[in-house]
Amino acid sequence: MKTTFALALGIAIVGQVLYQVTQKTVHAEAHPVLALIAFYLVAAVLSLPLFFLFPLQGSLSGGIGQLNASVLGVALSIVLIELGFLLAYRAGGSLSxxxxxxxxxxxxxxxxxxxxxxxxxxxxxxxxxxxxxxxxxxxxxxxxx
Structure with missing residues (x-):
């Protein structure tokens, strides 16, 4: 297994465990849509420093120009995953x-x-x-x- 793949997979695994545990502990009375918006705003802020690890190779407009319709699909999937797990845990789903x-x-x-x-x-x-x-x-x- 390549080291870069193992590292990337390790990051994803840590993220998934953290995601599931923290999603399970979202306050039961928190409005689901407000929770989603808060998740994304905080995630956006936390993403900005990653430019130091992964700097743009060209201009910002050039980088944005390389994005395609897949962004919409990923964004939709994030909303569905977030909302689905939030509601599943609120409906009694077990962490295990x-x-x-x-x-x-x-x-x-x-x-x-x-x-x-x-x-x-x-x-x-x-x-x-x-x-x-x-x-x-x-x-x-x-x-x-």
């Missing part, structure tokens, strides 16, 4: 299973989309992984013994 359940379903969908639209290979080990996802979903959603 809500993310795992959603990640298992997303994994199955990503395998399908990767195969159909990006010509990614389906292997026996990937199918076994999907089987494990389904087993995990079953274990997470069955009534407690």
């Amino acid at each position: 299973s809500t993310y795992v359940l959603s990640a298992s379903v997303v994994t199955c969908v990503m395998l399908l989309l990767g195969t159909l639209f990006f010509k990614e290979a389906v292997t026996a080990s990937k199918l076994a992984g999907i089987g494990l996802c389904f087993a995990g979903i079953w274990l997470l959603t069955r009534p407690a013994a």
